[in-house]
Amino acid sequence: MRPKNDCVPYILGTLIRLILKPGRETSVLRRHPWLFSGAVASLEGDGSDGHAEILDAARRPLARGAYSAGSQIVARLWTFRGGADERAPDAALFRERFAAARRLREEVLPPETTGFRAVNSEGDLCPGVLLDVYGETAVLELLTAGTEAWRADLEAAARTVFSPPHLLVRESGAARDAGKTDVRAPGSEPALVPFLENGLRFVADLAAGQKTGFFLDQRDNRARLRALARGKTVLNLFSYSGAFSVAALAAGAARAVDVDSSEAALALARENRRANGLAAPDEDFVAADVFDDVRRRVAEGQRFDVVVCDPPAFAKKRADVDRAARGYKDVNRLAMSLVAPGGWLLTCSCSGLVDADLFQKIVFSASVDARAPFSIVARQGAGADHPVSLDCPEGEYLKGIWLRRLQ
Numbered sequence: 001m002r003p004k005n006d007c008v009p010y011i012l013g014t015l016i017r018l019i020l021k022p023g024r025e026t027s028v029l030r031r032h033p034w035l036f037s038g039a040v041a042s043l044e045g046d047g048s049d050g051h052a053e054i055l056d057a058a059r060r061p062l063a064r065g066a067y068s069a070g071s072q073i074v075a076r077l078w079t080f081r082g083g084a085d086e087r088a089p090d091a092a093l094f095r096e097r098f099a100a101a102r103r104l105r106e107e108v109l110p111p112e113t114t115g116f117r118a119v120n121s122e123g124d125l126c127p128g129v130l131l132d133v134y135g136e137t138a139v140l141e142l143l144t145a146g147t148e149a150w151r152a153d154l155e156a157a158a159r160t161v162f163s164p165p166h167l168l169v170r171e172s173g174a175a176r177d178a179g180k181t182d183v184r185a186p187g188s189e190p191a192l193v194p195f196l197e198n199g200l201r202f203v204a205d206l207a208a209g210q211k212t213g214f215f216l217d218q219r220d221n222r223a224r225l226r227a228l229a230r231g232k233t234v235l236n237l238f239s240y241s242g243a244f245s246v247a248a249l250a251a252g253a254a255r256a257v258d259v260d261s262s263e264a265a266l267a268l269a270r271e272n273r274r275a276n277g278l279a280a281p282d283e284d285f286v287a288a289d290v291f292d293d294v295r296r297r298v299a300e301g302q303r304f305d306v307v308v309c310d311p312p313a314f315a316k317k318r319a320d321v322d323r324a325a326r327g328y329k330d331v332n333r334l335a336m337s338l339v340a341p342g343g344w345l346l347t348c349s350c351s352g353l354v355d356a357d358l359f360q361k362i363v364f365s366a367s368v369d370a371r372a373p374f375s376i377v378a379r380q381g382a383g384a385d386h387p388v389s390l391d392c393p394e395g396e397y398l399k400g401i402w403l404r405r406l407q
């Protein structure tokens with residue numbers, strides 16, 4: 001392919017060069033892996049193979065990465081000048097990075113756990129790539145147009161390093177570039193895939209499920225719930241496939257009620273209870289809007305020993321943050337009113353745009369309105385298989401606060 005720009009003396013494959021505006025190299029020099037299109041002065045080459053080279057205004061090379069033409073984040077940077085990794089991303093680099101990710105999981109995963117995040121994007125120096133393992137099936141998700149272009153080599157690296165009996169690939173990058181936040185890649189994959197988490201049996205719904213089929217990031221919070229749930233009543237709001245309830249019931253909780261607007265999610269929740277030999281009475285599965293459901297329960301004066309509130313991300317873009325804050329406050333105020341004195345509220349937010357400080361302020365103001373005193377007993381986000389790069393703190397999205405109602 002010929003370069004579109006005659007100034008380019010040569011091109012390597014179809015590499016694109018992104019030349020930065022003067023002074024815009026700071027974040028790259030700090031190894032931040034996201035390059036925003038506003039920092040780019042000019043482009044040379046076409047980048048259709050997904051490869052981008054970043055140069056400062058004086059044309060000194062700074063970094064290499066995956067190119068996403070239509071995205072605000074025009075490149076995700078994988079290697080940097082002056083780093084141990086000063087090289088072009090290629091199949092060998094993908095294998096090395098995946099192997100390092102695998103070694104981390106070997107050191108941090110609890111026993112009897114075959115469902116885990118095997119590669120976590122920036123946190124494993126693989127921006128734009130997720131790999132989730134569910135028992136015998138791995139799901140490789142390519143989150144950007146650039147990593148989609150690298151599919152063959154990334155797929156090969158996943159097979160070599162993790163040897164999954166089944167590997168599914170989801171390409172959501174182009175759709176995300178087009179501004180879609182809720183991307184569901186079509187697939188002919190097997191629907192329900194079994195795996196273990198801390199010895200409990202779950203299924204991930206890979207065909208129609210959310211995320212890549214299960215919320216692996218809540219493993220540590222489920223373990224904490226399990227440790228305190230014996231004999232308790234549990235209200236599991238935004239339950240999805242009921243995994244919190246399974247953890248609680250396995251520990252001998254008296255009862256757990258799952259509330260979710262999705263009938264399909266509740267069907268999975270029943271399935272997950274049965275797979276663990278737990279009873280699944282109809283009244284424990286409530287298909288409803290959580291806001292309506294908790295309002296009704298508050299009006300009826302219901303109380304639970306433990307309430308789990310783990311909603312979907314209310315803020316997916318910056319313009320949503322105010323509205324999201326109101327949503328979090330409302331649902332937390334109502335959830336707090338349902339917690340018995342001496343009981344627990346686990347409240348979570350997975351909106352990256354609502355940071356830990358803001359989330360805590362929202363929860364505080366909910367407690368003022370609920371007229372209920374709570375203490376923070378623990379903060380716990382995603383498990384150790386969801387590492388967050390210090391270079392890219394934006395990767396830390398899940399906040400979980402364990403609150404004890406004092407009276």
Ligand code: SAH
Pocket residue numbers: 210214215218237238239240241242243244259260261262265288289290291310311312
């Ligand atoms: N806690 C779950 C994950 C929750 S994901 C786990 O650990 O697996 C968020 C869930 O909220 C989804 O299942 C979605 O169907 C549900 N949901 C979103 N908005 C809702 C609403 N207004 N009322 C009830 N459920 C809702």
